[in-house]
Amino acid sequence: MGRSRTPSAVDTNERELTAFARRARATTARLHPDLPLVSYTLLAHIHDQQGCRATDLADWSEDDLSRFASCLLRYNNSRT
Known part of the structure; x- marks a missing residue:
C-alpha cells in the first residue's frame, strides 16, 4: 500500500513517443498549417x-x- 510504482521501460517509451508526436505535429502546424502530419x-x-x-x-x-x-x-483547389 502506498508504494509508488517505478516507471517501466514501456511507460518511459510511451511517454517519450507521445511527446515526440506532439512536437512533430506542432512543428508541422507551424511550417505548413494546411497539411496534416x-x-x-x-x-x-x-x-x-x-x-x-x-x-x-x-x-x-x-x-x-x-x-x-x-x-x-x-x-491546390483552395489556392485557385
Whole structure:
C-alpha cells in the first residue's frame, strides 16, 4: 500500500513517443498549417529524394497515400 510504482521501460517509451508526436505535429502546424502530419511527412520525403516514382512509395499505406492526395488536391483547389 502506498508504494509508488517505478516507471517501466514501456511507460518511459510511451511517454517519450507521445511527446515526440506532439512536437512533430506542432512543428508541422507551424511550417505548413494546411497539411496534416502524414501529408507533410510524405511531401518532405518526396522533396528530400528530389522526386520519386510511385514504386518508391510502396512502403506507405494505401490509406495514407489516399489521404495525402486528397489533402494536396484540397490545398491546390483552395489556392485557385
